[in-house]
Amino acid sequence: MNYLYDNNNYNPPAPVLPTTIRVPGDSINQVTTYALVDTGADITCLPRALIKALRAECASSYDVLGINGVPIGPADSYFLEFEIASTKLMSEVIAVGDEPILGRNLINEFTLNLHGPNQKLVIT
Template sequence: MRVPYSREYDPPAPVIEVTVKPPKGKGVRVKALIDSGADISAFPRELLRELKLVPGSLVKVQGYDGSIEEIYSYFIEVDVKGIVKDIVEAVPGEHMLLGRNFLRLVNVTLRGKENELEIVDP
């Protein structure tokens, strides 16, 4: 599946629509930024209540500014238009980010000159 980069970012960025849900339950569609610099995926905080997510374990996370905090992680199912559907550990944040713990499940090609990404299930 090829997807054009989002022009909501400057410069344009690799963003895909995904369905996020608890391992058993209904999901919601959100836009997710592909972030190969993130060790772990993140989801918008407001989904905690909406999806009735249950905390997993305490993990230490370091922000881009160097700050370190200990927060609960959650297990969520991420579905990319039926191409890949898997459960990943994620932490609450401001935005939906697909980090390396998700990217290891798929093949992603970033085509900067074409402003598009390609994602395939290996």
């Protein structure tokens, strides 16, 4: 499957994937959004507002470190279901930041090819 980079919201253009997120077992209440593919992120991060819209229950809390080990602070974690490229996956996420970010805990389930010059992400 081929996906174009987002050149409207990122400079330089960045790989994003359409992603449907829901609480496991809830087929009614879901959010579909674009999420940044971030190979440098250990874990998937979602904005608190998105998690609140899903009415997800907190599973745990972690002290989160950002770039270069700089503490960001505590972040609640949640177990959610993701649908990416027609594949459904369960994953732990943390509530941090203002935009959805797919971290390696999810993207390592796929074979991704980043074609920067063509501004295209290919999932095989």
